Amino acid sequence: MNAFALPYEDLSRSNAFLWEEWERVFRQMLQKGQFVLGEALADFEQAFARYCGAKWAIGVNSGLDALTLALKVLNLPPQSEVLLPAHTFIATVFSVLQAGLKPVLVEPEADTMLVSRRTLEAAQTPQTRAIVIVHLYGQMPEMPSIMALARQKGWWVLEDAAQAHGARYLGQSAGSWGDLAAFSFYPAKNLGALGDGGGITTQSAEWAEKLQKARNYGSLVKYYHDEPGLNSRLDALQAAFLSVKLPYLDQINAHKHHLAQLYHSHLREDFILPAVLPHSQPVYHIFSIRHPAREALREYLLRQGIQTAIHYPLPVFRQKALAGRWNPAHYPLTAQICQTQLSLPIAYFHTEDDILRVIEIMNRF
Ligand SMILES: Cc1ncc(COP(=O)(O)O)c(C=O)c1O
CATH class of the missing domain: 3.40.640.10 (Type I PLP-dependent aspartate aminotransferase-like (Major domain))
Known part of the structure; x- marks a missing residue:
């Protein structure tokens, strides 16, 4: 339990x-x-x-x-x-x-x-x-x-x-x-x-x-x-x-930014974190990391009670609605991102303690 x-x-x-x-x-x-x-x-x-x-x-x-x-x-x-x-x-x-x-x-x-x-x-x-x-x-x-x-x-x-x-x-x-x-x-x-x-x-x-x-x-x-x-x-x-x-938007964005900083400061190095450009101030609608064992990580987190999301599991050039328009071989990086990307909890209702707990559990993966 x-x-x-x-x-x-x-x-x-x-x-x-x-x-x-x-x-x-x-x-x-x-x-x-x-x-x-x-x-x-x-x-x-x-x-x-x-x-x-x-x-x-x-x-x-x-x-x-x-x-x-x-x-x-x-x-x-x-x-x-x-x-x-x-x-x-x-x-x-x-x-x-x-x-x-x-x-x-x-x-x-x-x-x-x-x-x-x-x-x-x-x-x-x-x-x-x-x-x-x-x-x-x-x-x-x-x-x-x-x-x-x-x-x-x-x-x-x-x-x-x-x-x-x-x-x-x-x-x-x-x-x-x-x-x-x-x-x-x-x-x-x-x-x-x-x-x-x-x-x-x-x-x-x-x-x-x-x-x-x-x-x-x-x-x-x-x-x-x-x-x-x-x-x-x-x-x-x-x-x-x-x-x-x-x-309240600035307050919402500031809270999510604070949660993102916790991930940036404390997550172990083998999680590939989103690079932030020097002059860019992101609002972290999504905190998007990558990991080669994404599915195992996702299941592990779920077993520990932590829900994550994937943005996006299937690239646009592989969607049935767009079939035949593009050669998937031309977009290897996008394909790889879709296979390794994981969105971590970063909602407005999440607290610092919630995120520190996620980090602690992730660092034990
Ligand atoms: C990058 C991006 N573009 C467009 C949309 C479309 O917005 P909507 O769902 O309001 O049609 C979304 C969100 O769903 C999105 O994330």
Whole structure:
């Protein structure tokens, strides 16, 4: 019988400190009776744009739609090539396909598991028109050199910041580096809602207006439609809940950062820890390590009551949905990461003692 039991995440506990405020806001929203668009959404959009250092934020219904709509607003010729990491969540690839563009996979760097200027240059073709930079696990890659390359080549830059609310590079926030950035407010994210949600940030007023239309039947004025569009609005209720959580985001990120430092300081050397770039301030949405005996380690931890996760068990180029598009032999590093990667507990509800216990048990593996 194992006394110690540590779930990887438990949103009822991670969110417990917000329940009272959320209940109050929920009552206010019931009283107001406006559940689509309106003040609650506009207020959150303004606050989130300000938080990211962007001029505009547009709330949509998921991170996937945020990526897709951001790519569509670029108005690239059909099948233009878009570089994106081979090691990412499937949404990054699907968004490129849904925007009618051609995804070109880029192997990451071995230490950070992120793409770099070097790996982007190696994968570019004369048809490259845009790049999607994924701040995977909550860390931004070397943005200045990537932006310089993109500007030199004339590529658009979309940040996939779904895992990186509040991450910084050289003190500048995710969501303010690229031409556009896409966020997810999926409940488990550092800034998670109570259901699906997403958002796009940009400095461009013209794109902001196009995106406001694109998510709302091509309309800014009710029943007047300038172009065909989707129904992909961030719910007013979710926006209201997110406005409550946003002022605590730095506190959430700081707690996760503290837990990450414990892993960095105390885990034995044979666990391959995520490299942190000198000017990067990650937010540790996920604490991602690697170990050659990942399955044995995972089972050992589970026997000790510790739940872990894998991000991701099957690379995008091996997914049935994308079969035949790429030769898996071209992405050996991504394949190896997927076989050895393990995500350690780092939820907001985890305490220092929880993590020290995980470390002690891991160091006995
Ligand atoms: C890197 C990345 N991109 C995109 C998404 C898609 O976000 P959503 O689940 O809100 O569609 C996620 C999260 O799920 C993600 O982790």
